[in-house]
Amino acid sequence: MTRHPTVQMLIRLGTTVSSLAITMFGLVLVTFFIGRVIPIDPVLTILGDHARPELVERLRMELGLDKPLPVQFWIYLKNLLQGDLGRSVMTTNRVVDDIRLYFPATVELGTVAMIFATVAGIPLGVLSAVRRNSALDQAVRVFSLVGHSIPIPVLGLGSLLVFYAWLGWAPGTGRVGVGYVGLTPSVTGFLTVDALIAGDTEVFWDAAAHLMLPAGVLAYFSMAYISRMTRAFMIDALAGEYVITARAKGLSPARVIWRHAFGNIAVRLVTVLALTYAGLLEGAVVTEMIFSWPGIGQYLTVSLLNADMNAVIGATLLVGFVYMLLNLFADAAYRILDPRV
Amino acid sequence: MLVEISGLTVSFPARQGRHVAVRDVSMTLGTEKLGIVGESGSGKSLTARALLRLLPPAAEATAKALRFDGIDVLAASEKQMGQIRGRRAGLILQDPKFSLNPIMTAGDQIAEAWRNRRKGSRREAREAAIDLLAQVQIRDPRRVADAYPHELSGGMGQRVMIAMMLAPDPELLIADEPTSALDASVQAEILKLMEDLVSRRNMGLMLISHDLPLVGHFCDRVAVMYAGRVVEELAASELAKAQHPYTRALLDCMPSLTHPRPRLPVMVRDPAWLA
Amino acid sequence: MTARLFDRAWLLSDSPQSRTQAAWGRRYRLWRDFRANRPALIGFVTVMALLLCAIFAPLLATHDPVAQNLGQRLQPPSAAHWLGTDELGRDVYSRLLYGARITLGMVLAVVALVAPVGLAIGCIAGYYRGIADVVLMRVTDVFLAFPRLILALAFVAAIKPGMTSAVIAIALTTWPPYARLARAETLTIRDADYIAAVRMAGASPGRIILRHIMPLCLGSLIVRVTLDMSSIIIFAASLGFLGMGAQAPSPEWGTMIATARRFLLDQWWVPLIPGIAILVASLAFNMMGDGLRDALDPKQG
Numbered sequence: 063m064t065r066h067p068t069v070q071m072l073i074r075l076g077t078t079v080s081s082l083a084i085t086m087f088g089l090v091l092v093t094f095f096i097g098r099v100i101p102i103d104p105v106l107t108i109l110g111d112h113a114r115p116e117l118v119e120r121l122r123m124e125l126g127l128d129k130p131l132p133v134q135f136w137i138y139l140k141n142l143l144q145g146d147l148g149r150s151v152m153t154t155n156r157v158v159d160d161i162r163l164y165f166p167a168t169v170e171l172g173t174v175a176m177i178f179a180t181v182a183g184i185p186l187g188v189l190s191a192v193r194r195n196s197a198l199d200q201a202v203r204v205f206s207l208v209g210h211s212i213p214i215p216v217l218g219l220g221s222l223l224v225f226y227a228w229l230g231w232a233p234g235t236g237r238v239g240v241g242y243v244g245l246t247p248s249v250t251g252f253l254t255v256d257a258l259i260a261g262d263t264e265v266f267w268d269a270a271a272h273l274m275l276p277a278g279v280l281a282y283f284s285m286a287y288i289s290r291m292t293r294a295f296m297i298d299a300l301a302g303e304y305v306i307t308a309r310a311k312g313l314s315p316a317r318v319i320w321r322h323a324f325g326n327i328a329v330r331l332v333t334v335l336a337l338t339y340a341g342l343l344e345g346a347v348v349t350e351m352i353f354s355w356p357g358i359g360q361y362l363t364v365s366l367l368n369a370d371m372n373a374v375i376g377a378t379l380l381v382g383f384v385y386m387l388l389n390l391f392a393d394a395a396y397r398i399l400d401p402r403v
Numbered sequence: 404m405l406v407e408i409s410g411l412t413v414s415f416p417a418r419q420g421r422h423v424a425v426r427d428v429s430m431t432l433g434t435e436k437l438g439i440v441g442e443s444g445s446g447k448s449l450t451a452r453a454l455l456r457l458l459p460p461a462a463e464a465t466a467k468a469l470r471f472d473g474i475d476v477l478a479a480s481e482k483q484m485g486q487i488r489g490r491r492a493g494l495i496l497q498d499p500k501f502s503l504n505p506i507m508t509a510g511d512q513i514a515e516a517w518r519n520r521r522k523g524s525r526r527e528a529r530e531a532a533i534d535l536l537a538q539v540q541i542r543d544p545r546r547v548a549d550a551y552p553h554e555l556s557g558g559m560g561q562r563v564m565i566a567m568m569l570a571p572d573p574e575l576l577i578a579d580e581p582t583s584a585l586d587a588s589v590q591a592e593i594l595k596l597m598e599d600l601v602s603r604r605n606m607g608l609m610l611i612s613h614d615l616p617l618v619g620h621f622c623d624r625v626a627v628m629y630a631g632r633v634v635e636e637l638a639a640s641e642l643a644k645a646q647h648p649y650t651r652a653l654l655d656c657m658p659s660l661t662h663p664r665p666r667l668p669v670m671v672r673d674p675a676w677l678a
Numbered sequence: 679m680t681a682r683l684f685d686r687a688w689l690l691s692d693s694p695q696s697r698t699q700a701a702w703g704r705r706y707r708l709w710r711d712f713r714a715n716r717p718a719l720i721g722f723v724t725v726m727a728l729l730l731c732a733i734f735a736p737l738l739a740t741h742d743p744v745a746q747n748l749g750q751r752l753q754p755p756s757a758a759h760w761l762g763t764d765e766l767g768r769d770v771y772s773r774l775l776y777g778a779r780i781t782l783g784m785v786l787a788v789v790a791l792v793a794p795v796g797l798a799i800g801c802i803a804g805y806y807r808g809i810a811d812v813v814l815m816r817v818t819d820v821f822l823a824f825p826r827l828i829l830a831l832a833f834v835a836a837i838k839p840g841m842t843s844a845v846i847a848i849a850l851t852t853w854p855p856y857a858r859l860a861r862a863e864t865l866t867i868r869d870a871d872y873i874a875a876v877r878m879a880g881a882s883p884g885r886i887i888l889r890h891i892m893p894l895c896l897g898s899l900i901v902r903v904t905l906d907m908s909s910i911i912i913f914a915a916s917l918g919f920l921g922m923g924a925q926a927p928s929p930e931w932g933t934m935i936a937t938a939r940r941f942l943l944d945q946w947w948v949p950l951i952p953g954i955a956i957l958v959a960s961l962a963f964n965m966m967g968d969g970l971r972d973a974l975d976p977k978q979g
Contacts, residue, residue, distance in 0.1 A: 207717075211908055213932070227946075313489070315481070381828050
């Protein structure tokens with residue numbers, strides 16, 4: 063039985079949304095219970111180890127920690143739906159506000175890294191597939207094998223050592239030089255963009271310079287994956303019969319490679335790119351710790367070490383949510399861009 | 404002479420030494436219909452692809468002569484090959500499901516072939532594509548032009564393929580098992596269409612198939628290949644007088660309505676054929 | 679029989695006389711393909727060397743890995759301390775050797791937890807389809823929707839930072855792809871005629887899954903495990919680096935980087951040497967895994 067396309071579309075949309083909701087609920091459930099079984103007592107974290115018992119009791123009730131877990135979860139869920147993630151014990155701000163402060167830094171870092179990785183990774187992958195087993199192909203394979211195998215702490219610390227300490231090409235850690243902190247009003251939260259809006263080129267260049275090294279580290283990690291996948295897809299595509307047809311039509315090699323072979327893998331690559339971007343968020347956690355980058359990864363790690371559970375849950379949920387959206391986007395891109403689906 | 408092949412050998416690297424897939428093959432083709440018949444692995448497709456230099460990257464081809472209209476294919480530059488492929492010679496592959504680009508509409512793929520030869524606008528190319536689709540007897544060319552390959556039946560797909568290869572008005576059409584992937588009822592239509600177009604446009608045709616009676620029916624001349632060699636070459640009308648035991652055996656394997664037999668003979672391969 | 683395993687002609691025979699001969703012939707060809715692949719062989723040898731280092735760490739070590747000597751702190755490599763000393767004057771070379779035990783031990787523990795669980799869940803979901811499949815795959819989806827590192831971080835923090843919780847956390851975030859893989863394989867196998875034949879012969883579902891489906895899923899699972907080992911190593915090191923893995927006096931490589939980080943600018947070798955150890959181990963597993971995949975499935979790569 064074939065249904066009307068619109069109906070089919072609606073059904074598909076419905077399934078997607080409901081599976082998204084289920085996954086999201088699972089996400090909240092898991093993070094919540096992880097957050098609540100943290101053995102470090104948040105009340106003692108706030109008040110210190112030697113607080114008077116009645117004070118401890120009062121705060122416990124204020125934070126709703128005396129209620130049974132399911133009730134706590136229900137309250138949390140209700141607040142969550144109203145966009146309230148609670149307060150961070152550590153910063154004393156609302157977690158939502160903290161996220162608004164820290165997340166743009168991660169997005170800025172991740173996006174620049176993604177641009178680097180895509181611009182370098184795709185052409186390298188295509189070229190090494192076209193010239194399979196050439197010296198270039200071997201070089202790309204080694205390069206991406208190392209990128210695939212190197213832990214970010216090593217890459218990050220190593221690049222800091224070489225480019226900052228030895229060569230002096232890169233500025234140190236952080237988002238911007240100490241003298242420039244807080245000079246531009248925050249509009250988008252992306253420091254480079256904000257500096258441009260404020261017309262302050264000096265801050266812009268300083269912020270851009272600070273971006274290069276951490277973004278490069280993240281990009282190398284992702285580029286290894288992108289070029290590897292591109293190469294594999296292209297080898298597959300180039301073996302297709304339609305490539306022979308395209309060559310038999312007398313088209314130029316460039317057109318055969320890019321229009322016909324690459325055109326056929328572009329959709330699959332969009333999926334890879336979306337997943338890579340999601341993976342970048344993870345890599346950002348370690349990268350931010352190394353480069354003292356005030357992003358969501360640093361926020362999360364510091365909160366974890368301080369048992370600041372509202373902050374931990376909030377940050378984990380946010381990253382999980384973005385991760386899920388990117389997965390969804392990858393899936394949707396496939397359905398929209400590929401005429402066969 | 405349009406095509407001149409002499410002493411063509413195609414080989415692939417193997418675990419030990421090289422595997423020779425085409426061995427010392429010679430044939431010529433003018434403005435006529437030549438059929439090449441053989442079982443899978445006999446080297447018939449490789450022979451045709453060598454002529455357009457479309458062999459797999461691992462393959463290595465050598466020949467005393469491999470010429471298209473006097474041009475030495477093995478020595479030609481990539482640019483010269485671009486002049487032959489798609490302009491002077493077209494290639495039709497077996498299964499349109501795989502040989503058409505799945506993400507381009509049929510019209511776009513034909514228009515691309517047309518524009519490669521004639522510099523025209525996008526609009527002109529589209530009109531030309533629709534005209535070509537009409538020439539391959541597609542009833543609703545405008546709709547088919549906007550269709551993606553997966554929306555077309557096998558027969559339709561193969562018509563699109565033919566239209567695409569005819570777009571630049573080539574002198575030679577190579578058809579590599581053009582009907583093997585199609586339903587029996589459609590096969591005859593497609594062959595008839597190809598025959599019509601080829602004779603009307605005064606082109607040469609190289610028809611590759613494993614179906615000897617079919618080739619004998621459509622072509623002027625037939626070359627029979629076995630294990631990388633041409634074992635026999637004869638006029639289609641003289642097929643009945645074939646000498647080589649392999650050709651005879653191929654003919655003998657066919658069931659006949661006029662002379663039914665209780666059991667079809669099974670071919671007994673003689674190692675001497677390989678020598 | 680054993681003598682025959684060294685007889686190439688017997689192994690490479692085109693017409694094996696017995697199932698044993700065919701099986702050994704196949705294994706020999708696989709090994710020959712693998713061996714011809716130089717990076718794969720280098721990876722394999724390195725992994726073996728690491729394994730030996732880990733096993734014989736007490737014999738190979740020149741110093742006690744936890745013995746402090748504050749008078750000798752942050753020394754560059756020398757004859758007395760082959761790879762220098764750390765911020766508490768401990769011998770880095772000896773610590774690396776003991777660290778190999780921790781790293782490889784964690785990898786093995788994760789694999790031992792994850793592979794059977796993933797295989798079982800995937801095969802059951804794929805074989806029974808229906809509700810079991812839907813529920814199990816939904817659970818898999820929830821886990822796949824999490825960024826792995828972040829889930830593991832949250833999980834470790836929730837129990838207690840340490841090696842055991844790190845292993846559990848890594849295992850918890852690693853199994854879903856295995857279940858997916860096993861399920862996909864099972865789906866292609868379950869409707870095959872020979873499975874129908876076994877079923878017709880009266881075999882129970884348990885027997886079919888255990889004896890006929892799981893063995894066929896093993897090949898791709900092994901390749902996946904080998905390729906995953908490097909990411910487990912990096913994962914464990916990242917947890918250690920963030921202070922959520924093995925705890926401070928332990929010579930876990932990631933933890934060693936974290937504690938020596940602040941000496942990067944002046945005594946750079948102290949944080950970087952354990953980093954290089956991680957890189958070497960993870961490279962070796964990747965090279966071995968790539969080679970294994972190419973040998974088992976020459977189409978890819």
